[in-house]
Amino acid sequence: MAAPARQSGPSIMTTREQAASEVSSGGAGRNVRLTDENRLALYTMMVDIREFEEQVQRSYLEGLVHGTTHLCQGQEAVAAGACLALRQDDYVSYTYRGHGQCLARGMDVEAAFAELFGRETGVCGGLGGSMHLTDISRGLIGAFGIVGGGIPVAVGAGLSAQLAGRGQISVSFFGDGATNIGAFHEAMNIAQVWRLPVLFVCENNLYGEFSRIDHTTPFEDLVRRAAAYAMAAVIVDGNDVEAVHEATAEAADRARSGGGPTFIECKTYRHRGHSRTDPAKYRDPAEVEAWLARDPLITYRAGLEAAGVLPVGEADAIIESSRSRMKAAAQQAAAAAWPQSHDFAAATFA
Amino acid sequence: MPTEELTYREAIVAALREEMQRDPTTLIMGEDIGASGGPFKTCLGLYEEFGPARVRDTPIAETGFVGAALGLALTGFRPIVEIMFSDFLGVCFDQIVNGIAKHRFMSGGRVKVPLVIRSIGGGGLRFGAQHSQTGESWMLSVPGLKIVCASAPDVAYTMLKAAIRDDNPVLVIEHKALLSTKGDVAIGTEPDGALSGPKILRTGSDATIVASLAMVPRALAAADLLSAGGIEAEVIDIRVLRPMDTRPICKSVRKTHRLVTVEEQAQVGGWGAEVAAQVVHEAFDYLDAPPARVCLPDYPLPYSPVLEDAALPSPEAIAAAVRALM
C-alpha cells in the first residue's frame, strides 16, 4: 500500500561530520516501515489526544479543572509520532503541556481526568494536578512546571539508561521558549559530551506564552542550538505524524546503539491560547488560519483516506467513539471522591 | 492626603508608574510584561507610557535577566525585575544570593546595588506545588538583601515605592490571591525612604498575632472570631522580613503576653521562628504561654482544592491557636 500523501519537513545538518555520517533528515533517511495498523494507531492516538484536550477544555469551563491548564491541540502529531518510536522501558520527561505525551504512553484517561479534577483516583492522587501528570510505570518520569526543568532530568534518565546497558533511551519534550533557559544548554552539553541516549524533542510552536519567537530568540530554526554542542539535529514538520515518527525512530536507533543524542525540532502550532482561557489575541489571524489549515488530524486523515488505509467515513466513527470515551471517563472521574485522608508523610518521604 | 480605592494590582501599577515617571534611570524587565501588561497584569499600561526600552520583555531566562539587573544597578540604573511566580526565584537563586546580595559588601562598600526584584507568590489558586510558594524564607538567611511582603494595596504601593528608592537590593514579595482585593491607597504619598517594618492593624489586649502576605487578612478574620468569644487579639502585619525589626512585636507582647505567628510556608526555617526567638529573648518575663506558630504542614502544597484548603491556615485554625494559649 502506498504511503499517504504528506508533506516532508525541511531538513538541516548541523555539522559537516554529521552530514557525512550521522544525521538523516526527517522524511528523507532510513525508510521506517509503518504498517497500515501503525498508521491507524497513529491517527487514533491523535484523535484521542485531541478529544481528551477538548474534554479538558469543557471540564475547565464547568469548573471541574482547577487553577490552570495548558492544552496541546494542534501539537498531537509530536506526541503521537515520537512515542510510537519508543519502547515500553524508555523514559520520557515533558512539561505542563504534556497531556499528549501521557496519553501516547498509555496513561489511563480516567486517572488523568481524575488528577485534573483533583480527585482521590487521580494518577497522582490529586497532589499533582494538570501540570504534573506522572506515571513512572509507563516511563512517564515527570511533567515539569518550571520551564526547562525537565530537560536535565531526562539527561539523568539517559545516563541511567547508558549505565544499565539495555538499549533504553530517554526523551525530553519541551517548547521553543525553553531553549532560552540555562538548564537547556547545560543539559545539551552534558548529553553530547557523555554521548548519552537522549532525544531532545523541541515542540517549536512559535510562542512562549504571549511572546512570538522572534521577540525572544535570535532565530526561528532552533536546530541551530544543537550546532553549538556538535549534536546531531533535524527539523521535521511537527504536524506530520509520520515525519515525526520517522525522525524519532532514526534518532532512537542511533541512541540505542551508542551513537549519542539528537535534537529534533518539530515545527508545530498550538491551536488554543497559552493556558486556561487565554484567547491568544497576540497572534496574527492569518498565521492562525494557515496553521489551522495544516491541522495534523485533518491532513493525516485526508492522506489515509486517499491511500485507502482509512475507509471514507470511518474517521468520523473514530472521532465519535473517542469523544464519548473521553466524556464517559470525565464523568467517571468527576464522580470520584475528593482525597480526604492522604498520607502526606508517605507522599513526602519514602 | 487624599486616598483612592485601588485593587492590589492597581496599587502595584501605580507605584511602578509614579517611580518610573520620577526617575528616568528606572526600568523594568520580566516575561511578557510589555505589550501584554504582564501575566498578572501588574505592569498594565507601562509599556505604552514608557516604551520598549524601559519596559522590557525578556526571554524565559531568569538567571540571565536577574543577573543583568545587577549589571545595570552597578552602572547607574535602578532596575526592577518581575519574577512571574515566586517559585521561579529558584531558577535565579545564585544570582540573588551569591551576587546581588553580596556585591556591595565584597567591593568594600564601594558600590551601590539599587535593585528591586518583585515576585508574585502564594497559594490558594490551585496552581500546584511548583506555582504556589511564597518564597518568603528562602533568602531569609542571606545578609545583604532586604525582603518585603505586601499584604494589602496600601502596603504594596508604599513598600514598592520605598523599595525602588532604596539604594540596596530589595525583594518585594506580592501575593497572587490578593491581586483583586481592594483598599484605600494614599496616592502620591512620598515614601519616607526607609522600609518601615511591623505595623499594628488591630489593637487588642489578650494576644499578639503576627502575619505576612495573605495570612494578614486571615489573621484579621481570626481576630473577629476571637473577639466574638471575648478574646481581643492585636494583629500585626510584619511587612519587612529583612532587616527584621521585632521591637513593635516585643512591645505588643509585653502588653498581650501571648504570641502567635502565621505564615504561608513550612514551619522549619520560617520567619516565625526568628520572631519567636527574639520575643523570647526580649520579653521572656512577659510571656504567659510559649509562642505558637501557625504554618503550612511540612509537605509541598497539594493541587486538589480540598487538600490545598486544608493545608492553608484558616481563620478558624489561627483562632484556635490563640485560644490554646489562653
Ligand SMILES: Cc1ncc(C[n+]2csc(CCOP(=O)(O)OP(=O)(O)O)c2C)c(N)n1
Ligand atoms: C522558569 C520559568 N519561567 C517562567 C515560567 C512561566 N511560563 C510557563 S510556560 C511559559 C512559556 C513556555 O514556552 P515554551 O517553552 O515555548 O512552551 P509552550 O508553552 O509553548 O509549550 C512561561 C514563560 C515558568 N513556568 N518557568
Ligand SMILES: [Mg+2]
Ligand atoms: Mg512554545
